[in-house]
Amino acid sequence: MDFDAYWDLVERGEWPEDRSVPLPEAFRNDAGAIQNLCLRPVTSVAVIHSRPGTRRANHWHRTDWHFAYVVSGEVVYFERPVGSSEDPLATARSFPAGTMFFTPPGVEHCMFFPVETTFVTLARNVRSHESHEADLVRVELVSALQAQAYLARRA
Numbered sequence: 001m002d003f004d005a006y007w008d009l010v011e012r013g014e015w016p017e018d019r020s021v022p023l024p025e026a027f028r029n030d031a032g033a034i035q036n037l038c039l040r041p042v043t044s045v046a047v048i049h050s051r052p053g054t055r056r057a058n059h060w061h062r063t064d065w066h067f068a069y070v071v072s073g074e075v076v077y078f079e080r081p082v083g084s085s086e087d088p089l090a091t092a093r094s095f096p097a098g099t100m101f102f103t104p105p106g107v108e109h110c111m112f113f114p115v116e117t118t119f120v121t122l123a124r125n126v127r128s129h130e131s132h133e134a135d136l137v138r139v140e141l142v143s144a145l146q147a148q149a150y151l152a153r154r155a
Contacts, residue, residue: 006102007040010065015104019077019093021067023100037069037100037122044127047071047120050113055147059136060108064125069100073117076151077101078142079109088141089150108139112147 003024009016026035050056060082068075075095078088095101103109125135
């Protein structure tokens with residue numbers, strides 16, 4: 001599946017099972033390269049920097065979805081459907097620099113940063129603090145100890 005087919009599913013509210021988003025082909029010339037991340041409308045774009053050993057999210061969104069492009073570092077991503085009792089460590093997936101992944105609404109998710117990481121999010125909804133908080137429900141999907149234990153097992 002290419003980027004356009006992936007985005008078409010998202011626009012129809014048909015959430016792709018594979019969270020890894022295929023990027024459009026980069027344009028390259030003598031000056032370097034241009035990697036487009038999004039060739040469709042989004043409402044907000046944010047750059048997020050995370051310190052090593054920290055977690056973000058541990059929530060789910062009522063209506064919002066977001067793409068996340070990893071600029072540098074690594075995101076270990078955990079998820080499960082809202083209300084599920086499945087072990088989120090079983091869904092863990094690592095996204096290194098240069099990759100993009102997707103989170104639909106109604107999915108509990110947590111991001112763990114084993115190293116210093118910067119990523120960009122592209123979201124459906126406005127990401128002002130107030131509107132973002134109004135759309136999410138906080139959960140403790142993955143504790144700090146669980147994330148560290150997962151990382152130790154992975155090594």
